[in-house]
Amino acid sequence: MYKIVRKEYLANNIYLMDIEAPRVAKSCYPGQFVIVKMDEKGERVPLTVCDYDREAGTVTIVFQTVGASTKMMAQYEVGEYFQDFTGPLGCKSELIDEPIEELKKKNILFVAGGVGTAPVYPQVKWLKEQGVDVDCIIGARNKDLIILEEEMKKVAANTYVATDDGSYGFKGNVNDKIKDLVNNEGKKYDLVVAIGPLIMMKFVCLLTKELGIKTIVSMNPIMVDGTGMCGACRLSVGNEIKFACVDGPEFDGHLVNFDEAMKRQQMYKTEEGRAILREKEGATHHGGCGHCH
Amino acid sequence: MEVDVLKRVPVREQDPKVRATNFEEVCLGYNQEEAMAEATRCLKCKKPQCQTGCPVNIDIPSFIREVEAGTNAEAYKVISMYSALPAVCGRVCPQESQCESKCIRGIKGEPVSIGKLERFVADWARENGIKPEVTAEKKGKKVAVIGSGPSGLTCAGDLAKAGYDVTIFEALHEAGGVLVYGIPEFRLPKQTVVAAEVENVKALGVKIETNVVIGKSVTIDELLNEEGFDAVFVGSGAGLPKFMGIPGENANGVFSANEFLTRNNLMKAFKEGYDTPIFKGKKVAVVGGGNVAMDAARTALRLGGEVHIVYRRGEEELPARVEEVHHAKEEGIIFNLLTNPKEILVDENGWVKGMKCVEMTLGEPDASGRRKPVEKEGSEFVLDLDTVIMSLGTSPNPLISSTTAGLEINKHKCIVAEEATGQTSKDGVFAGGDAVTGAATVILAMGAGKAAAKGIDEFLSK
Numbered sequence: 127m128y129k130i131v132r133k134e135y136l137a138n139n140i141y142l143m144d145i146e147a148p149r150v151a152k153s154c155y156p157g158q159f160v161i162v163k164m165d166e167k168g169e170r171v172p173l174t175v176c177d178y179d180r181e182a183g184t185v186t187i188v189f190q191t192v193g194a195s196t197k198m199m200a201q202y203e204v205g206e207y208f209q210d211f212t213g214p215l216g217c218k219s220e221l222i223d224e225p226i227e228e229l230k231k232k233n234i235l236f237v238a239g240g241v242g243t244a245p246v247y248p249q250v251k252w253l254k255e256q257g258v259d260v261d262c263i264i265g266a267r268n269k270d271l272i273i274l275e276e277e278m279k280k281v282a283a284n285t286y287v288a289t290d291d292g293s294y295g296f297k298g299n300v301n302d303k304i305k306d307l308v309n310n311e312g313k314k315y316d317l318v319v320a321i322g323p324l325i326m327m328k329f330v331c332l333l334t335k336e337l338g339i340k341t342i343v344s345m346n347p348i349m350v351d352g353t354g355m356c357g358a359c360r361l362s363v364g365n366e367i368k369f370a371c372v373d374g375p376e377f378d379g380h381l382v383n384f385d386e387a388m389k390r391q392q393m394y395k396t397e398e399g400r401a402i403l404r405e406k407e408g409a410t411h412h413g414g415c416g417h418c419h
Numbered sequence: 420m421e422v423d424v425l426k427r428v429p430v431r432e433q434d435p436k437v438r439a440t441n442f443e444e445v446c447l448g449y450n451q452e453e454a455m456a457e458a459t460r461c462l463k464c465k466k467p468q469c470q471t472g473c474p475v476n477i478d479i480p481s482f483i484r485e486v487e488a489g490t491n492a493e494a495y496k497v498i499s500m501y502s503a504l505p506a507v508c509g510r511v512c513p514q515e516s517q518c519e520s521k522c523i524r525g526i527k528g529e530p531v532s533i534g535k536l537e538r539f540v541a542d543w544a545r546e547n548g549i550k551p552e553v554t555a556e557k558k559g560k561k562v563a564v565i566g567s568g569p570s571g572l573t574c575a576g577d578l579a580k581a582g583y584d585v586t587i588f589e590a591l592h593e594a595g596g597v598l599v600y601g602i603p604e605f606r607l608p609k610q611t612v613v614a615a616e617v618e619n620v621k622a623l624g625v626k627i628e629t630n631v632v633i634g635k636s637v638t639i640d641e642l643l644n645e646e647g648f649d650a651v652f653v654g655s656g657a658g659l660p661k662f663m664g665i666p667g668e669n670a671n672g673v674f675s676a677n678e679f680l681t682r683n684n685l686m687k688a689f690k691e692g693y694d695t696p697i698f699k700g701k702k703v704a705v706v707g708g709g710n711v712a713m714d715a716a717r718t719a720l721r722l723g724g725e726v727h728i729v730y731r732r733g734e735e736e737l738p739a740r741v742e743e744v745h746h747a748k749e750e751g752i753i754f755n756l757l758t759n760p761k762e763i764l765v766d767e768n769g770w771v772k773g774m775k776c777v778e779m780t781l782g783e784p785d786a787s788g789r790r791k792p793v794e795k796e797g798s799e800f801v802l803d804l805d806t807v808i809m810s811l812g813t814s815p816n817p818l819i820s821s822t823t824a825g826l827e828i829n830k831h832k833c834i835v836a837e838e839a840t841g842q843t844s845k846d847g848v849f850a851g852g853d854a855v856t857g858a859a860t861v862i863l864a865m866g867a868g869k870a871a872a873k874g875i876d877e878f879l880s881k
């Protein structure tokens with residue numbers, strides 16, 4: 127049993143929780159994920175590690191209530207327990223194993239869409255702790271959907287907010303902002319890390335390919351075990367089939383077949399589920415890229 | 420009860436038409452009277468051939484003698500000396516190619532139903548609350564066992580009996596390995612049989628820590644150097660599914676058998692009230708011919724589909740147990756033998772709509788001694804389908820080997836270990852079961868777990 131020790135409501139049905147899980151907290155790194163199973167009858171829900179405290183033995187997760195399971199998860203309160211909490215799973219961000227001196231030479235831009243801001247945060251924070259300064263764009267449809275802005279500002283050298291409707295920060299989607307930075311502000315980037323809805327990552331990759339900037343994306347396909355046992359999470363990357371749970375979740379965005387991944391993500395989405403998605407603008411859609419209307 | 424010495428006492432089964440619509444156990448097993456009657460057929464041979472056919476060398480005539488006498492508790496004691504999971508083995512061992520294939524009675528007539536008798540004894544013991552006995556005094560040494568499948572459970576049980584302090588680390592949320600995630604309820608009841616056998620192992624003092632992925636949550640070196648374990652047994656199985664590499668394989672509606680079975684068995688998708696979804700195909704093809712393929716096919720059938728087995732060789736070459744093939748046919752599974760998939764056809768929304776197949780003939784025997792299937796030219800045809808389940812075998816997961824320096828693996832990604840002791844290339848690390856052999860059987864995994872427990876005991880007694 128794994129105790130919930132903190133719970134916060136961030137925005138737009140997005141919740142943050144700290145969970146007591148000493149083994150995971152001790153060994154996890156940015157880029158990895160965990161699997162949460164709430165109770166006997168629950169699904170195994172994969173969620174990216176959003177922060178961790180090795181001393182306190184806690185791991186932070188952030189989730190948006192899109193389906194039945196995440197809605198139920200939001201009902202849990204501080205002091206209650208999740209039955210199962212497994213991890214860390216997947217590979218750590220490849221930045222973690224690069225020599226710090228190399229990283230310091232690079233100009234890195236993080237692009238976070240909607241709830242994708244949560245998994246971006248620990249990477250930026252880790253880099254800051256190593257003395258590496260990076261830029262970050264947070265994109266969403268409007269001001270109310272922006273999360274973790276204050277936290278991000280503390281760890282990123284420059285934090286840019288972009289909203290589709292211009293209700294806050296730059297008016298336009300994240301791609302407009304990337305173009306703005308590169309074309310108008312004379313920024314040069316060697317690496318982009320984009321995490322957000324599939325459709326956003328797809329279009330960011332199309333743009334960065336044009337601009338010739340290597341891009342890493344974090345994939346979150348349907349999973350069951352998260353240990354490489356079932357192949358539910360498979361993706362086409364280049365000419366190869368990869369299992370996101372063991373080979374990823376981060377991949378070279380210019381090689382990922384996003385169209386296939388988007389189709390696969392629909393597999394268990396019922397009509398009812400889709401209706402809720404449309405209504406609530408959930409995590410798998412409308413991350414603020416502006417391409418989905 | 421009258422017995423024809425040439426024939427087995429028939430075992431009661433659920434009617435095929437009824438069972439095709441439920442997940443209750445197919446075989447109902449012997450009752451006391453039937454078991455005692457079947458036991459009389461055994462000749463209690465001086466040189467029992469059956470015993471030589473058993474991978475863990477159970478003293479078969481001795482336990483059958485006790486069954487005949489009606490002293491079931493004694494029979495259980497005999498079996499427990501050799502096997503930690505008799506209720507499982509009695510159900511899923513391929514007896515027809517092991518003990519029963521060697522039985523003298525089989526020369527003229529049918530061999531003794533050794534498996535069904537073993538099952539009877541184990542079920543009786545469970546229903547009567549009989550537990551295996553703990554004897555040895557504590558050794559004060561700690562052993563970590565990775566994986567809670569048959570090899571891990573057996574190794575842990577034997578080490579606990581020998582007085583070691585044993586902890587099993589299991590990646591999933593439930594203990595049992597393939598017994599819980601792979602083999603379906605209708606062949607191996609999870610609550611009554613598997614959970615009870617796991618409880619027996621716990622009753623010996625074994626601790627089970629679930630949700631720990633060795634290589635990720637903690638490494639083998641950390642277990643040895645930081646958590647104070649004196650030895651490690653790796654029984655992590657061979658869980659990595661293979662795909663064919665044909666076009667359309669990533670379409671919606673194509674699953675590995677592992678995914679399909681895990682959703683249904685471990686996550687209980689077939690049961691009301693459980694949250695994990697499963698796609699209930701109306702026309703399903705299962706590609707492959709092993710036990711796993713039969714299990715996937717019979718599960719899809721119970722979920723309401725018309726189900727085809729597509730296998731590239733012939734009936735005789737089917738690697739599945741004879742009993743499973745027989746049950747599958749009785750239930751209405753359609754066998755498309757000597758047929759190989761070429762391409763999965765996909766509709767505009769990314770869903771499976773069919774599978775292009777080609778007929779095969781059997782040519783010359785290949786390196787494995789089996790006749791090699793060759794395509795018949797111009798014999799292509801299309802099966803209309805909405806679901807394809809790939810059951811092409813599995814290989815060991817590289818999670819452990821890739822995170823443990825000095826642990827040697829072979830070209831099939833299997834851990835290299837000595838058969839007699841389980842000793843690997845790394846000091847203090849032992850291995851056995853599917854992780855070493857590649858996908859095999861429950862009883863071979865148990866045998867390897869036993870051998871390794873002995874190997875570890877010798878290593879730690881030095």
Ligand SMILES: Cc1cc2nc3c(=O)[nH]c(=O)nc-3n(C[C@H](O)[C@H](O)[C@H](O)COP(=O)(O)OP(=O)(O)OC[C@H]3O[C@@H](n4cnc5c(N)ncnc54)[C@H](O)[C@@H]3O)c2cc1C
Nearest residue numbers: 566568569570590596597601633656852853859860861864
């Ligand atoms: C559908 C199906 C039907 C079968 N039918 C039969 C049958 O009828 N008869 C028969 O004899 N055999 C059958 N088999 C084969 C048999 O089940 C296996 O050979 C046997 O279970 C192998 O046992 P094992 O202990 O080596 O591994 P497994 O049972 O595979 O157990 C390995 C365990 O280790 C865990 N693990 C893996 N990696 C890690 C890690 N890094 N950290 C922690 N834990 C980890 C896994 O989650 C798993 O629980 C069948 C197999 C399948 C899939």
Ligand code: SF4
Nearest residue numbers: 461462464469522523
């Ligand atoms: S070989 Fe057959 S008859 Fe002989 S002891 Fe074994 S089960 Fe009995």
Ligand code: FES
Nearest residue numbers: 352354356357371
């Ligand atoms: S989730 Fe099962 S293999 Fe990745």
